[in-house]
Amino acid sequence: MTFEEMKAQLQEQILQQQLIAATISQPRMKSHEIKRIKLKPLMLKDVYHIQIEYQYERILKHENVQLAQFPTKLEAFFEDFRQAHIDFIGEKVQVQLSKKNKVLWKSDNVAEPKQVNLSHNRKKNYLLDDTTPYPFLIRLGVQTTEGKVKKQKYDKFKQINRFIEFIDDALAYLPKDRQVRILDFGSGKSYLTFALYHYLKIEKGLDIRVTGLDLKKEVIEECSQIAQDLGYDQLEFLVGDINDYNDESTVDMVVTLHACDVATDMALARAVKWGASVILSVPCCQHELNRQLNTPALDIMLQHGLVRERFAALATDAIRAEILSLVGYEAQLLEFIDMENTPKNILIRAYRTGKKPSLEQRAKYDAFVTLLNAKPFLANELKSYL
Numbered sequence: 001m002t003f004e005e006m007k008a009q010l011q012e013q014i015l016q017q018q019l020i021a022a023t024i025s026q027p028r029m030k031s032h033e034i035k036r037i038k039l040k041p042l043m044l045k046d047v048y049h050i051q052i053e054y055q056y057e058r059i060l061k062h063e064n065v066q067l068a069q070f071p072t073k074l075e076a077f078f079e080d081f082r083q084a085h086i087d088f089i090g091e092k093v094q095v096q097l098s099k100k101n102k103v104l105w106k107s108d109n110v111a112e113p114k115q116v117n118l119s120h121n122r123k124k125n126y127l128l129d130d131t132t133p134y135p136f137l138i139r140l141g142v143q144t145t146e147g148k149v150k151k152q153k154y155d156k157f158k159q160i161n162r163f164i165e166f167i168d169d170a171l172a173y174l175p176k177d178r179q180v181r182i183l184d185f186g187s188g189k190s191y192l193t194f195a196l197y198h199y200l201k202i203e204k205g206l207d208i209r210v211t212g213l214d215l216k217k218e219v220i221e222e223c224s225q226i227a228q229d230l231g232y233d234q235l236e237f238l239v240g241d242i243n244d245y246n247d248e249s250t251v252d253m254v255v256t257l258h259a260c261d262v263a264t265d266m267a268l269a270r271a272v273k274w275g276a277s278v279i280l281s282v283p284c285c286q287h288e289l290n291r292q293l294n295t296p297a298l299d300i301m302l303q304h305g306l307v308r309e310r311f312a313a314l315a316t317d318a319i320r321a322e323i324l325s326l327v328g329y330e331a332q333l334l335e336f337i338d339m340e341n342t343p344k345n346i347l348i349r350a351y352r353t354g355k356k357p358s359l360e361q362r363a364k365y366d367a368f369v370t371l372l373n374a375k376p377f378l379a380n381e382l383k384s385y386l
Contacts, residue, residue, distance in 0.1 A: 003101040007078060010095075011071045013088055017041065017048060020087035020116055024077050028099075030355075033057070035330070037077060041116060057330065089116065126161040127168060127199070136194040139226055160195045162336060163280075166349060167199055170278040173351045174252055180208045184255040185242050185267045187212030190223045192257060197235045212237040213245055242266045251276050258284040262377040268320060268348075269381035272327055279329070279350040282336055283320075286313045294373040315372060317346050322365050323378050324350045326357045327385040 001009070013019070025036040038053040042064070050070045054061045065073055078084075082097040089110075096104040128134060133147030142153045142160070149157045174180050180200070184193045193212045200206045214220055214237070223237040238245075242256075242263060254271035256264060256279075264283040271279045290312035293302055302308045317333055324331040329350040336347040369376065379386060 001103045001105050003078075003097070003103055006095060006103045006105060007075065010084075010086065010093070011074060013091075014050070014070060014074070015067060017067070017116070018088040018090075019050070020089060022084060022086040024081045024084045026081055026083040028080055028082055032080060034080070037081070057325075057332070059332075126157075127164045127203075128157075128161055128195070130157065134198065135230055136198050136226075136232075139230065140189075140191055140194065142191070156191060159336075160191055163192045164195055164199050166280055166334075166347065167196055170253070170280075170349075170351065171204070173277045174206070175277075178207070180206055180252045181248065181250065182208060182210045182253040182255070183245075183248070183251050184210065184212045184257075185245075185270075186256055186259045186263070187214045187223070187237065188216075188257070189219060190226075190237065192255070193223070193235070193237075194226070194230075194232075196255065197232055201232070201234065209234045210236070213240050213242070215239065215241060242270060245270075248274060250274055253278040253280070256281045258282055260284045261287050265320070265376070265378040265381060268324065268378055272324070272329075272382055272385060275352065277352045279324070279348065281320075281348040281350075283313075283317060283346065283348070286316045288377055289316045289319075289372065289374055292372070292374055295371060297371075314346075315374075316376075317348060319365075319369065319374065319376050320378055321348055321350070322361075322368075323376065323382060323386070324348070326362060326365060327382055328352060328354045328356070330355070 019039065019041050022039040023036060024039070027035065033056055034054050035057060036055045038055070040051050040053075042049055042051050044064060048067045049064045050067065050073075052063045052065060052073065054063070078097070082099075084093070084095040086093045086095070091110060092108045094106040098104075128137075130149050131147055133143060133145065137143040137149075137157070137160075138145055138147075141150070142157055143149055182196065182200075184190075184196070187193045190212050193210065197208070197210050200208050212220075212223060212235070217239050220237045220239045227235045227237065242259070243266060251271065251274040254267060254274070254276045256267035256271075259267055259281075261284075264281055264286075265288075268279065268281060290309060293308065293312060295302065298311075301311065321331040321333055330353050331348065331350040334347045334349055336345045368374075369379075
């Protein structure tokens with residue numbers, strides 16, 4: 001199949017409204033701002049559209065394009081990218097292009113053709129269905145024994161599903177040929193730890209071993225009992241602090257949720273030193289930068305305690321993400337749950353790529369921390385990597 005034949009084939013199937021979803025990746029130029037593109041069909045005001053999600057280094061942007069205008073977009077995508085995974089109603093297609101546009105095409109028929117739901121305001125399709133009973137959710141009090149999500153626990157159910165979406169996105173970065181090692185620092189009541197284990201072990205069938213670590217002995221004992229009762233034999237809970245855990249030399253995924261202040265930085269630093277392929281971190285209270293801020297040019301803003309606190313928190317997370325980028329990760333700041341549920345709703349997601357930073361990127365980082373008079377704890381912990 002030639003390059004032109006490949007494009008024509010894909011365009012024909014998309015124009016026939018066969019598309020379920022697609023991911024276009026592998027930029028031809030390493031400097032390309034857009035890292036990957038996702039496609040899905042939807043109906044807007046009774047008109048068929050393709051929604052395009054552009055994934056940049058730090059942000060996501062969306063564009064809705066009517067079907068007639070989409071072939072031009074697709075043409076441009078393959079000028080800039082070399083790989084595509086496309087789900088059609090009755091077929092899965094993988095395309096890989098060489099530098100000279102030699103086409104590697106793999107196609108598999110789908111035994112049970114999927115149905116396309118084009119409603120823009122459709123019911124949320126959770127990875128964990130809200131009518132299916134899950135033993136861990138029942139045991140944790142999120143669901144009834146019949147599988148109905150309890151009204152007062154629906155926000156928790158949505159949070160769990162949002163977290164599972166991040167786990168699902170990270171699957172490509174986890175090893176396939178050996179056991180996956182996962183650590184959860186500050187696991188607390190462990191709703192998300194159990195969800196992670198259930199999704200990767202039971203739903204996806206991966207060989208994993210998960211450790212949840214927390215300082216509260218009674219919480220650890222309760223979680224250990226639940227794991228035992230559920231038969232989660234590769235999930236353990238231990239009492240301990242991030243700094244005291246030295247039982248591993250290599251870890252594949254590190255999760256840290258609501259670790260206070262520099263405890264988040266300790267966990268991030270440990271993850272980098274282990275060479276973790278995936279890092280998911282939701283920071284909590286952040287005081288380090290607030291104490292250090294000394295920027296007269298920003299005094300009009302920083303003189304207000306509330307504004308200073310929020311600015312320091314946002315700047316801290318931006319610095320953390322940039323440090324991870326400087327040491328070989330693709331890092332993004334994403335919304336974890338709705339702001340109405342908690343103001344602490346930023347998740348730092350980082351995938352290890354080994355990419356070396358440019359001199360310009362390093363200069364921008366240095367200028368920013370100098371402007372704020374910041375001396376980041378994480379930078380000090382990783383000074384041999386920077």
